[in-house]
Amino acid sequence: MHALSFEQAPPPSVPLRFFLTAPLFLVLAGVLLVVDGAAVFASRWTPSALALTHLLTAGFMLQVMLGALFQLMPVAAGANLWRPRLLAWPVHLLCAVGALALVAGFHHGVAGAYLAAALCLGLGLGGFVACALHALLRSPARGPSVVALRLSVGGLVLAVAAGASMALARGGFVDLAWLRLSSVHVGIGLAGWGGVLVAGTAYLVVPMFQLTPAYPDWFSRWYAWAVLAAVIVGAAVPDAWAWLPLLALIAGFALMTLDRQRRRRRAKVDVTLRLWRLAMLSIIGACAAAALALFGIGGNALPLMVGVLVLMGGFVSVIVGMLYKIVPFVLWLYLQPRVTKLPPMTRMLSEPLIAWHWRAHLALLACLLAAPLWPPLGHVGGGGMLLAAGLLGASLLRVVQQARAALRRGQPL
Amino acid sequence: MSVLSQTMSHDHGRCDALFADAEAAAEQAQWARCQALTQDFRGAVLRHFAIEEEVIFPAFEARSGMRGGPTQVMRSEHAQMRTLLDALDAASQANDNAAFADAAETLLLLMQQHNMKEENILYPMCDQALGDDPDVAASVDALAEGAANA
Numbered sequence: 001m002h003a004l005s006f007e008q009a010p011p012p013s014v015p016l017r018f019f020l021t022a023p024l025f026l027v028l029a030g031v032l033l034v035v036d037g038a039a040v041f042a043s044r045w046t047p048s049a050l051a052l053t054h055l056l057t058a059g060f061m062l063q064v065m066l067g068a069l070f071q072l073m074p075v076a077a078g079a080n081l082w083r084p085r086l087l088a089w090p091v092h093l094l095c096a097v098g099a100l101a102l103v104a105g106f107h108h109g110v111a112g113a114y115l116a117a118a119l120c121l122g123l124g125l126g127g128f129v130a131c132a133l134h135a136l137l138r139s140p141a142r143g144p145s146v147v148a149l150r151l152s153v154g155g156l157v158l159a160v161a162a163g164a165s166m167a168l169a170r171g172g173f174v175d176l177a178w179l180r181l182s183s184v185h186v187g188i189g190l191a192g193w194g195g196v197l198v199a200g201t202a203y204l205v206v207p208m209f210q211l212t213p214a215y216p217d218w219f220s221r222w223y224a225w226a227v228l229a230a231v232i233v234g235a236a237v238p239d240a241w242a243w244l245p246l247l248a249l250i251a252g253f254a255l256m257t258l259d260r261q262r263r264r265r266r267a268k269v270d271v272t273l274r275l276w277r278l279a280m281l282s283i284i285g286a287c288a289a290a291a292l293a294l295f296g297i298g299g300n301a302l303p304l305m306v307g308v309l310v311l312m313g314g315f316v317s318v319i320v321g322m323l324y325k326i327v328p329f330v331l332w333l334y335l336q337p338r339v340t341k342l343p344p345m346t347r348m349l350s351e352p353l354i355a356w357h358w359r360a361h362l363a364l365l366a367c368l369l370a371a372p373l374w375p376p377l378g379h380v381g382g383g384g385m386l387l388a389a390g391l392l393g394a395s396l397l398r399v400v401q402q403a404r405a406a407l408r409r410g411q412p413l
Numbered sequence: 414m415s416v417l418s419q420t421m422s423h424d425h426g427r428c429d430a431l432f433a434d435a436e437a438a439a440e441q442a443q444w445a446r447c448q449a450l451t452q453d454f455r456g457a458v459l460r461h462f463a464i465e466e467e468v469i470f471p472a473f474e475a476r477s478g479m480r481g482g483p484t485q486v487m488r489s490e491h492a493q494m495r496t497l498l499d500a501l502d503a504a505s506q507a508n509d510n511a512a513f514a515d516a517a518e519t520l521l522l523l524m525q526q527h528n529m530k531e532e533n534i535l536y537p538m539c540d541q542a543l544g545d546d547p548d549v550a551a552s553v554d555a556l557a558e559g560a561a562n563a
Binding site: 211345 | 430432433434436437440489493514515516518519521522523525529530534537538
């Protein structure tokens with residue numbers, strides 16, 4: 001029998017370095033918007049828009065997703081990563097530097113920055129993916145989440161490979177024809193990697209946080225495979241129609257999740273539930289808008305709105321909701337056997353700070369959604385982004401400070 | 414899914430339902446109801462722990478030779494949850510909404526990630542190792558019957 005130990009969940013420093021770095025990318029996104037807000041919302045192809053998009057995806061989202069995988073794989077999938085403490089160092093550093101280089105490349109058009117980004121992200125993610133797939137394929141655990149995690153990590157490889165090719169093409173290192181991969185890069189990156197990862201996580205955490213019914217077997221068993229098939233159809237068939245099945249699948253996941261949450265047993269409504277609902281509604285809106293945008297309806301503005309809905313409304317909302325649960329819990333679990341008078345997990349967070357963050361997040365989303373219609377609003381959105389990022393960072397740092405204080409109190413010298 | 418996995422996972426669901434009802438009663442400040450439901454919830458969880466710690470885990474450890482591994486982690490998480498169950502009970506007795514919410518939130522996350530590890534990893538391993546163990550089968554059956562009569 002496979003020698004399995006649950007104790008191999010990593011020390012908290014492993015996921016936390018990713019979770020605490022992530023808000024810094026939102027701060028940079030805020031700065032970029034304040035400076036360049038109008039240019040960002042002129043077209044999705046402006047250097048500023050590409051830089052902002054990748055601050056959110058390759059910066060904020062990637063950091064949290066990597067940290068979450070380090071934490072989730074051993075606990076949820078019985079997949080113990082090879083020496084997580086040692087692995088986290090280079091993965092964290094290379095991905096953070098790679099994301100910054102990529103953004104610098106887009107924003108300033110520097111060839112060397114594109115090359116550095118491709119190298120750093122390629123190396124960091126290559127190392128991580130090799131270890132993650134090794135652990136996931138050896139795992140004795142079964143179930144839809146494990147399948148979804150495997151497929152999503154495969155999606156990450158393809159999204160990064162396509163992205164790296166395009167970065168090198170922009171830098172003048174390879175043929176410009178590679179830039180034609182942009183739809184495939186977006187489809188695989190957002191749906192195959194991000195979407196399937198969120199789905200695989202949702203099968204576990206949506207029932208867990210709110211005591212909802214489980215996702216139906218037929219759904220969780222086939223969903224990740226269906227997304228894979230739909231991405232292949234979209235990539236292979238040179239027609240706008242070919243992406244519609246993927247949009248339908250994504251909207252289907254959002255509807256299924258809203259239905260689970262509607263049938264929850266827990267009476268309590270917390271910020272995580274609100275953020276998840278906001279995310280699912282944003283995703284449904286994004287799918288409807290994207291279907292129109294595919295056929296050229298809505299001009300330049302509609303694709304930008306889709307981007308705002310997917311990234312800020314969808315992914316950032318879900319991720320923030322998860323961070324508010326995971327960060328205190330990871331630290332609480334670590335402290336519990338080490339400290340005698342441990343504050344309850346809930347007291348490590350500040351309710352008023354979170355309430356303000358929720359309001360700032362809503363205002364930010366509204367502002368960014370209107371900005372494609374009147375681009376100068378992008379500058380105002382930058383202020384909102386800085387405020388929201390600051391509130392998120394302050395909340396997370398507060399949890400870490402509380403944990404440090406508890407550790408000091410609990411371990412007199 | 415074999416009988417052990419099925420019955421023990423189903424019992425997790427029963428405990429979750431009792432938890433949700435107790436928490437809803439606390440939210441509505443129906444303290445008498447909350448106290449009774451918290452007691453029911455605590456009793457159901459402790460009974461579940463007892464079957465695991467007294468019957469299933471020792472049989473699994475004897476059969477697999479794994480003593481310091483998964484079962485040890487499960488036992489230490491049971492100890493953490495017992496402390497929180499006491500805190501939850503005390504909060505319901507004191508009609509203390511804030512203390513109840515604190516204990517409930519922490520307990521829920523701890524309980525859910527614990528159940529996830531058991532349902533995804535440990536129970537399937539137990540199914541494989543203990544499929545023919547008569548003592549384990551009897552305890553699991555008794556739990557299933559108890560739940561059906563509850």
